[in-house]
């Protein structure tokens with residue numbers, strides 16, 4: 169008898185697995201690579217909403233948990249996954265510059281927003297006003313991290329590289345059975361794949377497709393990220409990730425010419441030098457209408473749980489949700505109502 173079965177190894181399944189290991193629980197993780205939001209993500213950690221200059225939901229608290237979480241994974245897997253660089257917000261008007269000054273003075277934000285304006289010195293950038301600099305930001309190399317983590321799980325015989333077939337799951341009194349496995353609990357972390365899960369597909373998780381292009385430009389020469397109509401992130405070796413798009417309609421997994429054209433056009437209005445598009449990726453963000461995670465227990469089946477709904481901020485959110493879910497499961501610590509999936513039970517769940 170295992171303690172846990174985990175379905176899905178994106179950022180959610182990774183955080184859940186780490187929490188299980190910390191608690192010395194036995195578990196296996198299933199993944200079939202059917203979703204790739206966590207793989208294609210820019211991996212950016214940034215506590216500030218750069219449209220409005222406000223603090224993102226609980227970002228301060230999440231930053232304190234997530235950076236040590238990824239540092240610990242660097243030590244454990246003996247590889248570097250964290251890159252630190254500042255984000256330069258390109259202003260579009262004098263009014264925006266003034267709003268920046270006001271925001272930078274606010275107690276929660278002053279740690280992150282540099283109050284001075286940054287003049288552009290790069291001849292290959294079109295910057296009509298100044299930049300505002302956000303600190304304590306950077307990115308996690310999520311694809312590398314997840315690939316390394318799979319190898320780590322494989323060494324411990326804890327990874328099963330196959331599709332989890334929901335029709336083979338049987339719920340018994342106090343445990344679940346799946347093929348030849350038995351486990352006390354099961355946690356679903358399938359991202360947008362939850363739509364195929366008959367136990368949790370009632371939840372209002374609507375996908376939001378995102379696409380990035382990678383460009384090569386010898387002349388751009390940036391060692392910070394730029395946020396304007398589009399995000400430009402330095403990858404090293406003259407490569408930059410540019411994006412991402414947001415599309416509520418298209419739920420297909422592949423890249424599109426439309427997104428590529430849009431990103432190239434947006435980029436062309438910010439940089440003045442030549443560039444070549446060398447790659448393009450797409451994924452579906454597990455977004456929820458009220459922009460809060462979907463964490464908690466199935467309304468009827470008591471040993472069945474879900475950890476999902478991280479939208480466009482999985483890097484910061486995932487490491488703080490897994491301990492909350494495990495505290496609920498093992499110590500009966502109630503979840504905050506704003507993350508508890510029970511907030512949707514009355515309206516959306518039809519009892520069996």
Ligand SMILES: Cc1cc2nc3c(=O)[nH]c(=O)nc-3n(C[C@H](O)[C@H](O)[C@H](O)COP(=O)(O)OP(=O)(O)OC[C@H]3O[C@@H](n4cnc5c(N)ncnc54)[C@H](O)[C@@H]3O)c2cc1C
Pocket residue numbers: 175176177178179180181198199200201202203204205206207208209210211212213330331332333357358359360361362377378379380412413450451452453454475476477478479480481482483484
């Ligand atoms: C283009 C793009 C850019 C992004 N940029 C950022 C960013 O810069 N910073 C940030 O914080 N967030 C970013 N995000 C959002 C972030 O990627 C998500 O919040 C996060 O990846 C969600 O993780 P998850 O584990 O819940 O879901 P997923 O990453 O979708 O993982 C779910 C996993 O479950 C597996 N699975 C599903 N069903 C089954 C099944 N039946 N059997 C076996 N396995 C199954 C899938 O294969 C997948 O590996 C971005 C997303 C996109 C698409």
